[in-house]
Amino acid sequence: xxxxxxxxxxxATIATTEQITRKYFFxxxxxxMGAMALGSMLQGCDWLGNKDSFNNFTNTNPLMARAxxxxxxxxxxxxxxxxxxxxxxxxxDFKPDLLKLDGQDCPQSLLEGKKFAFIRGVPKMLGxxxxxxxRGQSGAxxxxxxxxxxxxxxxxxxxxAVQTDQFNHGPAQLLMHTGSPRLGRPSIxxxxxxxxxxxxxxxxxxxxxxxxxxxxxxxxxxxxxGFLPSVYQGVQCRNEGDPVLFLKDPAGIDRDMRKAxxxxxxxxxxxxxxxxxxxxxxxxxxxxxxxFKMQISVPDVMNINDEPAYIHEMYGTQPGxxxxxxxxxxxxxxxxxxVRFVQLFDWGWDSHGTDGSTAVDIGLINKCxxxxxxxxxxxxxxxxxxxxxxxxxxWGGEFGRTPMQENRDGKTLPFKGRDHHxxxxxxxxxxxxxxxxxxxxETDEIGYSAISGKVTAYDMQATILNQLGFDHEKLTYSSxxxxxxxxxxxxxxxxxxIA
Amino acid sequence: MDSLINLVGHFHxxxxxxxxxxxxxxxxxxxLSKKEKYVSFENIVPFAxxxxxxxxxxxxxxxxxxxxxxxxDEKILFYHQWLGILVxxxxxxxxxxxxxxxxxxxQWVSAVLFIVITLTGHFGGTLTHGEGxxxxxxxxxxxxxxxxxxxxxxxxMVYSDIIQPILEEKxxxxxSQIKQKGKLRLDGKEWIxxxxxxxxxxxxxxxxxxxxxxxxxxxxxxxxxxxxxxxxQITEKERVLIEWWINTGGYFDKKVKELAQPATLIxxxxxxxxxxxxxxxxxxxxxxDIKLAxxxxxxxxxxxxxxxxxxxxxxxxxxxxxxxxxxxxxxxDNLLKTVSANIVWLKMPGMxxxxxxxxxxxxxxxxxxxxxxxxxxxxxQLKEFQxxxxxxxxxxxxxxxxxxxxxxxxxxxxINELYLGQTxxxxxxxxxxxxxxxKAKIIFGNYHTEFLPSDTVILKAPVKK
Numbered sequence: 001x002x003x004x005x006x007x008x009x010x011x012a013t014i015a016t017t018e019q020i021t022r023k024y025f026f027x028x029x030x031x032x033m034g035a036m037a038l039g040s041m042l043q044g045c046d047w048l049g050n051k052d053s054f055n056n057f058t059n060t061n062p063l064m065a066r067a068x069x070x071x072x073x074x075x076x077x078x079x080x081x082x083x084x085x086x087x088x089x090x091x092x093d094f095k096p097d098l099l100k101l102d103g104q105d106c107p108q109s110l111l112e113g114k115k116f117a118f119i120r121g122v123p124k125m126l127g128x129x130x131x132x133x134x135r136g137q138s139g140a141x142x143x144x145x146x147x148x149x150x151x152x153x154x155x156x157x158x159x160x161a162v163q164t165d166q167f168n169h170g171p172a173q174l175l176m177h178t179g180s181p182r183l184g185r186p187s188i189x190x191x192x193x194x195x196x197x198x199x200x201x202x203x204x205x206x207x208x209x210x211x212x213x214x215x216x217x218x219x220x221x222x223x224x225x226g227f228l229p230s231v232y233q234g235v236q237c238r239n240e241g242d243p244v245l246f247l248k249d250p251a252g253i254d255r256d257m258r259k260a261x262x263x264x265x266x267x268x269x270x271x272x273x274x275x276x277x278x279x280x281x282x283x284x285x286x287x288x289x290x291x292f293k294m295q296i297s298v299p300d301v302m303n304i305n306d307e308p309a310y311i312h313e314m315y316g317t318q319p320g321x322x323x324x325x326x327x328x329x330x331x332x333x334x335x336x337x338x339v340r341f342v343q344l345f346d347w348g349w350d351s352h353g354t355d356g357s358t359a360v361d362i363g364l365i366n367k368c369x370x371x372x373x374x375x376x377x378x379x380x381x382x383x384x385x386x387x388x389x390x391x392x393x394x395w396g397g398e399f400g401r402t403p404m405q406e407n408r409d410g411k412t413l414p415f416k417g418r419d420h421h422x423x424x425x426x427x428x429x430x431x432x433x434x435x436x437x438x439x440x441x442e443t444d445e446i447g448y449s450a451i452s453g454k455v456t457a458y459d460m461q462a463t464i465l466n467q468l469g470f471d472h473e474k475l476t477y478s479s480x481x482x483x484x485x486x487x488x489x490x491x492x493x494x495x496x497x498i499a
Numbered sequence: 500m501d502s503l504i505n506l507v508g509h510f511h512x513x514x515x516x517x518x519x520x521x522x523x524x525x526x527x528x529x530x531l532s533k534k535e536k537y538v539s540f541e542n543i544v545p546f547a548x549x550x551x552x553x554x555x556x557x558x559x560x561x562x563x564x565x566x567x568x569x570x571x572d573e574k575i576l577f578y579h580q581w582l583g584i585l586v587x588x589x590x591x592x593x594x595x596x597x598x599x600x601x602x603x604x605x606q607w608v609s610a611v612l613f614i615v616i617t618l619t620g621h622f623g624g625t626l627t628h629g630e631g632x633x634x635x636x637x638x639x640x641x642x643x644x645x646x647x648x649x650x651x652x653x654x655x656m657v658y659s660d661i662i663q664p665i666l667e668e669k670x671x672x673x674x675s676q677i678k679q680k681g682k683l684r685l686d687g688k689e690w691i692x693x694x695x696x697x698x699x700x701x702x703x704x705x706x707x708x709x710x711x712x713x714x715x716x717x718x719x720x721x722x723x724x725x726x727x728x729x730x731x732q733i734t735e736k737e738r739v740l741i742e743w744w745i746n747t748g749g750y751f752d753k754k755v756k757e758l759a760q761p762a763t764l765i766x767x768x769x770x771x772x773x774x775x776x777x778x779x780x781x782x783x784x785x786x787x788d789i790k791l792a793x794x795x796x797x798x799x800x801x802x803x804x805x806x807x808x809x810x811x812x813x814x815x816x817x818x819x820x821x822x823x824x825x826x827x828x829x830x831x832d833n834l835l836k837t838v839s840a841n842i843v844w845l846k847m848p849g850m851x852x853x854x855x856x857x858x859x860x861x862x863x864x865x866x867x868x869x870x871x872x873x874x875x876x877x878x879x880q881l882k883e884f885q886x887x888x889x890x891x892x893x894x895x896x897x898x899x900x901x902x903x904x905x906x907x908x909x910x911x912x913x914i915n916e917l918y919l920g921q922t923x924x925x926x927x928x929x930x931x932x933x934x935x936x937x938k939a940k941i942i943f944g945n946y947h948t949e950f951l952p953s954d955t956v957i958l959k960a961p962v963k964k
Contacts, residue, residue, distance in 0.1 A: 067809040071784055148948050199806055200822040314948050336848070338806075338822045356960025366957050377948050384944030386870065386894040386918035415960065438766065452735055469811055495770050 005264040012268040016275065062231045062279075062286050063205060065197040072469025073433025073499075074392040075199070076335045077192065078342045079464075080328075080375065081176070083216040084169065084350030085397035086367070087418050088426040089447050090360050093160060094132040094141040097445040098403050102127030106404045110448055117167050117420040118352065118408045125446070126405035129361040129416055138437030145368040148376035154437035155379050155388070156430045157497035161441030161450030164399050164457060167420045169217035169350070172398035176457045177222045177343075179486045186226030186477075188461055189341035191486045192468060193232045195475050200338035202297035204290060207339055208234040209327040212347030212367075223343055227479035231283035234343055237330075240322040243302040247295050255295075262288045301337050304329050315377040328374035332381055335391050340468075346371060349397060352406050353417015360401075360416050379430055392432025392467050394460070400425025403446045424450040427460065432467045433499055440496045455494055462491035463498070508565030512627075515562070517554035519620055522590055525551050526609045545597035552590035559587050570673075570680045571626050579622035585615050629677040652768040653756040658688075661755070661771065662744050665737045669726050688751045706745040715741065736767050783867050783891065784843050789815045792841040796834045803831050810843060816865065820846035827856045835859040843867050850874040857883040865889060872896035872918070878904025890914055896944065897921040902928050909935045920944025 089095060106123050130143035136153035149156075166172035171181035178185035186194070189206040198205035208223045216222055223234030237243040249258055266285045273281040304312075304326060305319045312318075317325045324346045331342040349367055350358060357363035375395065382388040401418035424443045430436075441453030462472040465486065472491050476483040525547035532540035562583055566576055589612045596605040624632060649655045666685045672678070674695075675686035683695030694700045697710060706712040714725035715733050726732055733741070744750075747758040755768060792815065800807050800819070807819040819842055824831070832855045835842075839862035848870060850856070857880035860866070866887050872894045881904050884890070890911050896918050905924060908914075917932070917939040924932070926943045933941060 065806045065808050067812050067814075069812055071811045071814060147951055147953070151949075199820060201804070201806065202823050310947065313950075314946070316948070316954060338820060356958075359960065362958045362960055369954055369956070373948050373954055380946035380948070384918070384920045384942055384946050385872065385896055386892070386916065386942065389916070435766070496766055 005260070005267060008264045008268055009271070012271055016271070061197075062229060062282055063193070063198045063201070063290065065199050065201075066195065068196060068469025069471050069474060070469050072467055073390070074431070074467040075390040076338075076340050076342070077189075077392045077394065077432070077464060077468070078331045078335060078344070078378070079188075080344045080371075080393065080395045081173070081216065081346070082349045082367075082371070082395070082397045083173065083212070083214075083345050083347045085172075085399045085401060085420060085425070086349045087351050087360050087364060087401040088160075088424070089128050089401060089403060089418070090130040090145060090364055091143055091368070092141060092158060092426040092428075093424075093443055093447045094143070095128060095403070095443075095445060095447040098125065098447060099127035101125040101446065110404075115167070116402065118406055119402065119404060119419045120407065120410040123402075123404040123407045123419075124412075125403060126360075126416060126418060129364075136437060138439070140437065140439060145365055146372045148372045152376050152379050152430075155383070156428045156437065157434045158426060158428045158439040159441055159453075159455055159460070159494070159497065160424075160426050160439055161443055161452065161454045162396070162400075162425050162427050162456070162460070163450055163454055164422045164425075167399060167422050169398060169420075170219070172420075172422075173216050173218035173222050176396070176398050176460075177218075178224075178226065179458060179461060179488055179490075183221050184226055185484070186228040186232065186486070187221075187223045187234065187343075188464060188486060189223055189234050189343050190225045190228050190232040191465070191475060192341045194228050194477065195465075195470055196340050196468065198338070199340060200297075202293040203301065203334070203337055203339050204235040204294075205340045206232065206234045206343070207334055207341070208236040208343045208345070209239060209330060210236070210345045210347070211239055211322060211324040211327050212345070214347040216345045216347060222345075227484065228477055229279040229283045231286045234341075237302065239327065240320075243330075244294060244298050247299060249295070259292065262292050297337075301333055302330060304333070311381070314373075314381065316373040324371050325374040328378050332378055332387075335382075336385065336387065351401060351417050352408070352419065353413045353415040354408065356415060358415070358417055360418060362415065382431060388431040390432065392434065392464060393430045394427070394464065395429075396427030396460075397425065403448050421448075423448065429460075429463070429497065434467070435497050435499045438497055440494065453496065455492075456490065458487040458490035459492050459494050461486050463494045466493040467498070504564045504567055507561050508568065511558065511561040511565040514554065514558045515623060518551055518558050518586060518590070519616060521547060521554055522551035522586070522612060522616060525593070526613055529605070529609055545594065548590060548593045548597050552587065552594050555583075555587040555590045559583055570678050570682075572677060572679075575622055575625050575630075579619060579626060582615055582619040582622065586612065586619055589615060626677075629672075649771050652771050653754070655755050655771070657744055657747075657753050657755055657758060658751045661740055665733070665741065669731055669733055669737070672730070701745055701749050703749045704746060706742040709745050709749075712741060712745055736770070739764065739767055784810055784814060784816050785865055785867075785889065789841055789865070791815050792817055792838040796837040799834050800831065800838070803834075805831065807838070807842075815841060816843045817841040818844040818846075821850055822846075822848075825849070826851040827853065829855065832856050832859040836862050839863040840865060844869075846870040847874060848872050850876075852876045852880050854880055854883075857881070860884065861886045863887065868892040870894040872898065874898055876900065878907070881905070882907045884908060885910055887911065888913065892916040894918040895922060900924070902931075905932065906935055912937065914939045917941045918944070 089098065102125055104125050106125055108122075111122065128143075130145050132141050132143045133150070134140065135142045135150040138154050140153040140156065140158060142150040142153055164172055164175060166175050166181045174183065174185075175181045177187045189208070193205035196205065206223070210216070220236070223236065225233035238245070249255060266288060269281050269285050304317060307317075307329065311329070315325050315329045317323070317329050319326070324344070327344050331344060334342050348357075349364070351360045351364045352358045353360065357366070379388065379393065382391050382393070400421040400423075402421040404419065406413055406417045406419040424447060441455060442451050443449065444451050465472040465475060472487045472493070473485060476485045478484075525544060528540045528547060529544045531537040532544060562580065566580060589608055593605060593608045593612065596608060621633070649660055655661060670685045673680040674683045676684070681695040681697070683700070684690035691701065694710075700710040702708040714723060715738060717724040719728065719732070743761070743764055750758070760768065797807055804823045805819055805821055806823075807817055810816050810818045817838060821827070827850070836859045839859065842863045843865050845860065845863065845866060845868065850871060852871070852875045857876070860869070861883040864886065867889050869884070869887070869890060869892065873896065876895075876898050878901055881900055885908060888911060891913055893914055893916070895905070897920070900922055902924050905919075914936045915938045917936060919941060920943055929941055929943070933939065
């Protein structure tokens with residue numbers, strides 16, 4: 001132990017002894033005895049089947065790589081969330097019958113007892129605002145809005161009848177990512193990192209990248225750690241400039257000195273942890289370590305400038321500019337380096353039709369153009385690198401859009417748009433042991449409600465965990481006196497799309 | 500009239516409990532009243548027998564009404580019916596003897612009555628819950644029954660392996676030997692072909708005309724929907740299977756492969772095959788058991804920056820990656836050798852290869868996946884991997900391997916994924932490579948996305964005049 005360290009430890013010891021006053025001593029004694037008594041009373045209470053549960057938090061290194069329940073096909077996940085909810089009726093769910101009804105009043109039967117975010121009174125039906133074709137050998141319907149993705153249709157499994165019960169962006173996004181429409185639950189990336197740790201000790205297990213000019217409506221809670229130790233929260237990287245700030249050592253401090261100071265701080269923290277056993281202290285220690293390692297690893301992995309020209313052409317990336325394309329390329333690089341969960345949010349898919357940028361025949365097409373090429377390139381690039389089989393790519397929004405044209409406040413809007421719709425929308429998965437060129441679920445002839453193969457956010461979460469090797473019912477964490485899991489009391493693995 | 504009989508019949512399950520309770524109670528107090536301590540009970544014995552007898556008569560009437568719908572096994576019904584009537588008769592005799600104070604006869608009557616009530620009750624139970632309900636510990640046992648496992652869906656018998664288990668699980672409760680609601684039995688070919696009270700239930704080749712299928716797809720709130728509300732329903736998958744079975748002719752003796760299979764059916768058939776979703780993955784890891792790897796070696800490797808861990812909690816095989824190790828040394832290479840038998844997946848992208856590392860890897864004879872893309876591996880070092888006979892997946896993207904170097908591995912016939920992008924090997928040699936590795940899916944990469952003028956055009960809203 002160096003001289004500096006000794007000094008810091010001494011200070012820490014003094015600070016600790018100061019706390020142990022007479023009052024403090026008695027308080028500790030009482031609560032301690034109470035806890036001991038309760039502990040002995042509750043012994044043998046194993047009705048939750050805790051033996052099978054998965055308590056994965058280790059004190060020494062919470063981010064250490066860990067094995068899943070069973071052998072999983074996927075090693076990492078890239079989740080592409082189109083925040084605002086893209087219109088399935090202009091992208092994947094082709095409804096020729098809806099065209100015939102275009103401009104007619106919506107039948108009362110579809111409105112009775114239903115509540116919409118903005119539609120009031122009787123809206124008009126709105127036919128598909130895109131040209132659809134069947135693509136690939138699988139014959140998947142993909143519109144001309146996504147000409148690039150259409151070329152890789154045979155890699156994808158579509159879920160055509162996803163349902164949710166939340167029609168506002170924030171709660172719906174939370175439901176998709178944390179399994180609850182309310183705040184406070186860990187996000188799926190946090191659960192995965194808690195379960196698997198980080199495969200690359202120099203990089204976080206869960207990275208978040210945003211684009212489109214805004215964070216998702218639900219805020220940072222969609223990649224939050226909830227009640228899990230905060231070391232498992234998503235690490236958000238900046239979308240412009242340096243991805244992580246303050247990577248360079250300050251003037252006059254060299255790397256060895258920084259290492260020494262972190263070691264000393266951690267040693268002091270370890271003493272505090274030994275006394276209070278607060279997992280947040282371990283989380284803080286792990287984060288200091290990680291930050292130190294990231295100083296070296298991040299500039300390399302987060303730099304897309306050095307990628308060859310053909311890669312930039314393939315993805316349509318422009319280094320230095322904030323874009324979804326850049327984020328997708330980064331996601332590929334991170335997964336290649338062993339990051340478990342990369343979460344991308346692209347904002348701006350909320351096609352209400354209040355102005356040109358939210359019109360399904362104008363703004364939506366622009367959004368499509370900004371993601372079509374990068375997503376296609378991602379699938380192709382992962383494939384040619386031999387990574388698609390072990391990387392699960394998930395695409396989706398938080399809900400769908402109505403077959404009716406939005407009539408906000410009962411007025412006809414200047415542009416063609418659709419309201420939020422909970423009863424049926426499309427998401428897709430590819431790679432990571434998912435079937436190639438398949439489709440599951442159907443909607444009725446106008447795309448209003450799901451008629452078969454209905455799935456929920458919980459089912460998607462259960463499937464993602466299953467592909468990583470987890471039984472979603474057994475990946476649990478004890479909080480507030482009970483075992484919690486991502487899918488709560490729901491969730492079914494969608495075996496129909498698993499290869 | 501029929502509906503009145505039906506209504507009366509429906510009271511049987513309610514009324515049946517009265518004579519059992521009251522008569523057994525009557526017998527009990529009758530016996531107790533012989534003891535001095537309970538001698539006062541004697542006064543209520545006649546009344547108890549009387550009420551018991553009345554309830555027994557009512558139960559018989561309702562029981563006869565219920566039996567007219569013909570949904571029950573006739574043999575058991577016969578016993579239950581006549582024993583039930585015997586209960587009524589005996590209890591009336593009991594009333595008579597209590598009135599006449601013929602204590603000796605009453606003793607005999609009560610003893611016989613006790614036995615007859617027990618038997619009647621048992622047969623009644625058999626009628627409603629099915630044969631052997633008493634010895635099988637309730638419903639739990641029924642569900643535990645294992646379905647026949649299908650290893651190859653194409654070889655499975657359509658009826659006995661696929662359809663019959665569905666019927667057994669969802670329909671036998673009311674349509675089999677135990678009960679024949681609607682005069683229908685589904686527990687055998689002859690019964691299914693015979694149909695029920697409304698006639699034939701299967702029109703071969705047309706599910707939509709077949710009652711069996713029509714009842715399933717009726718609106719669940721419809722009274723005629725089957726299985727009835729509240730009972731376990733036919734799942735979507737099972738519905739498709741039944742529809743397909745009828746549409747292809749409703750055969751009882753054909754195999755799956757003998758029938759036409761629409762595209763929508765293929766995933767469903769596949770899902771029958773693997774009860775667990777994991778089976779397709781298992782091939783990446785050998786199925787035979789292996790001992791736990793040396794813990795000291797694992798700790799040692801971890802300390803040196805290698806991420807090495809079990810592929811899953813339930814397996815002793817190992818996966819290792821070298822993301823944070825740029826170059827190995829003798830210690831790592833030696834430690835790797837000590838756990839080589841356990842390693843199945845090895846990931847070392849961008850590794851500075853040495854011949855000693857290649858040598859260590861060649862000891863990993865369980866290895867199925869090897870990712871050494873962008874590494875400095877040479878043809879000579881690759882030669883060492885001839886021994887890796889279990890290799891399924893080989894990633895050589897961005898390496899200096901030549902065609903000649905690759906062909907050194909010709910014995911590795913199990914390779915089914917081979918990644919050769921960004922190497923000197925191009926797809927003009929694909930025929931030769933395919934011949935060498937007949938099972939392999941060879942990926943040369945070089946993918947690109949097309950340039951579309953629309954990619955860079957941003958649409959704008961028309962300006963309103």
